Amino acid sequence: MAQSSSEHRISRRALLRGTAVGAGAVALPALLTACGGPSDEVKVGSNASDAVPRKAFAEVFDAYEKKSDKKLKVNTVNHESFQENINRYLKGTPDDVFMWFAGYRMQFFAKQGLLAEISDLWKGFEGFSDALKQQSTGEDGKQYLVPYYYYPWAVFYRKSVFQQHGYEIPKTFDEYRALAKRMDKDGLDAIAFGDKDGWPAMGTFDYLNMRANGYDFHISLMGGKESWTDPKVKQVFDLWRGLMPYHQKGANGRTWQEAAQSLAKKKSGMAVFGLPHPGQQFPEADRDDLDFFPFPEIDSAYGQDAVEAPIDGFLLSKKSKRQKQGKELLKYLATPAAEEIYLKRDPNNIAVNEGASTSSYNTLQKKAVELIANAKQISQFMDRDTRPDFASQVMIRAIQQFINSPNDIDSLTKSIESQKKTIFTSD
Incomplete structure (x- = not known):
């Protein structure tokens, strides 16, 4: 959904060009590439290239490394470029875990067999509503996404x-x-x-x-x-x-x-x-x-x-050779603590986990929570x-x-x- 003028900018025209590649459009020349690293190092594909979200996510990932004693290699790509090249990225050598969107945007790639199923993780998740689970579920009834925040x-x-x-x-x-x-x-x-x-x-x-x-x-x-x-x-x-x-x-x-x-x-x-x-x-x-x-x-x-109220989150690539390590990161990202760290730096989104503290929320964030709480239906855009x-x-x-x-x-x-x-x- 920040301090900088381009904070959290989502170029949907670029996003749609990228997703259209999988539907028969001409592939774009640029190609996202994953970074190299140790075999046990989880690689994360990030589209948080603007200053505020990049710093917020950096703090989240640092917290995970300290908590788990595991290493992450974050591959941050210009937000528009990430969207433009997402098809070729996933069909090439994608990062283990990457940022993307709920609903149809997720289902599109799950149907192509490019995402790893994480239904086993969802059995242990707490604090996510049925509506969030539905938006994280593919057409096959299996879960693929860890929702992270939304913005009405x-x-x-x-x-x-x-x-x-x-x-x-x-x-x-x-x-x-x-x-x-x-x-x-x-x-x-x-x-x-x-x-x-x-x-x-x-x-x-x-x-x-x-x-x-x-x-x-x-x-x-x-x-x-x-x-x-x-x-x-x-x-x-x-x-x-x-x-x-x-x-x-x-x-x-x-x-x-x-x-x-x-x-x-x-x-x-x-x-x-x-x-x-x-x-x-x-x-x-x-x-x-x-x-x-x-x-x-x-x-x-x-x-x-x-x-x-569009929902953004994290996915695990089907091609990842670090499925276990990737799922461990996703489990952490599904916790209230992980969302709280992020939202302290980016006050323009809302945590999806019901257990996340709202103590740091500004007036608009609190009002947004109320707006969603009173909604009978939620669309994704x-x-x-x-x-x-x-x-x-x-x-x-x-x-x-x-x-x-x-x-x-x-x-x-x-x-x-x-x-x-x-x-x-x-x-």
């Missing part, structure tokens, strides 16, 4: 801006739209918006769909089981079209960092983001002024039941809940096309459906 998506804002103008937190979509219109009249960009990387706007679609049609329909749609020409889907785009006049113009040429910075500079009023994204762009002195509210209700039948090739080859382009031209919904949904049928029947 919501609507972020500055408390001082709301106080200055007398704005109230909207509970319904009508109130949300009325607030956006009022902000526009007050000279603000009501909704900060940047989709240059192709993935940020997916969060808005997900919430609109879950609020209008419910979690089950959304997940079924992501799974290729619903038609994109269904009136329910067209309604989602129509609702979004009604909001588009209050979004920052030129979103396809703006990064998510720039959108978050406009929120920090009080040039915009709200933004749909994951917890780490605005926090990375706010100066330390202004951090307490950042707040969020759940995406508003559209249909009372679904209320605000569903929350978007569009590009994690659907096929990677569908997300990268179809939905990135479709949503950017919608942003540029939001009035031709019929043609847009017809095109998406046609491409969906081709992709979901290609296996």
Whole structure:
């Protein structure tokens, strides 16, 4: 989901290019390579290349070495490069343990036989909910992932801006739209918006769909089981079209960092983001002024039941010759202590283990925990809940096309459906 401006940056466009390789796309030339070392030295593939997470993970790994008297060799690769080359990395000479994502992102590689099953470890795990176990389970019903942290998506804002103008937190979509219109009249960009990387706007679609049609329909749609020409889907785009006049113009040429910075500079009023994204762009002195509210209700039948909360964690490579040693590291990473060490250095994520102390949590972290605790369903984000090739080859382009031209919904949904049928029947 930090102190530096690029902290915890996830380039999903790059991520999707990488995962699409396994679905028939052309492999990229660069290739991640594992570092050499003693035969009993566990090698860890890390995408935590930014300063804050890199230091936080370094402290976690140091603690493990001291506790176990075992050696780790951490192979830290630029975050975007890691995502871009993940397919070739896993099919080549991968590290023993590596960082990756829950849900479909994990299942994609488990289905290819590239991940080691860790169901035996899960039998001894404590503090993980059934929902977390489900997100760590492959299509074969076996567990492959050790979840480490998550970060919910919501609507972020500055408390001082709301106080200055007398704005109230909207509970319904009508109130949300009325607030956006009022902000526009007050000279603000009501909704900060940047989709240059192709993935940020997916969060808005997900919430609109879950609020209008419910979690089950959304997940079924992501799974290729619903038609994109269904009136329910067209309604989602129509609702979004009604909001588009209050979004920052030129979103396809703006990064998510720039959108978050406009929120920090009080040039915009709200933004749909994951917890780490605005926090990375706010100066330390202004951090307490950042707040969020759940995406508003559209249909009372679904209320605000569903929350978007991507989960990151660790996997064991099937090719690893150090399965026993790798599992020992994973057992440690599943403990509350391991998460507590990390989160003391990175305050923009939430521990997944129920036994982890929240004493060091800031106000936003505590509020995020409450948001998740009250959720009836948890989604992983569009590009994690659907096929990677569908997300990268179809939905990135479709949503950017919608942003540029939001009035031709019929043609847009017809095109998406046609491409969906081709992709979901290609296996």
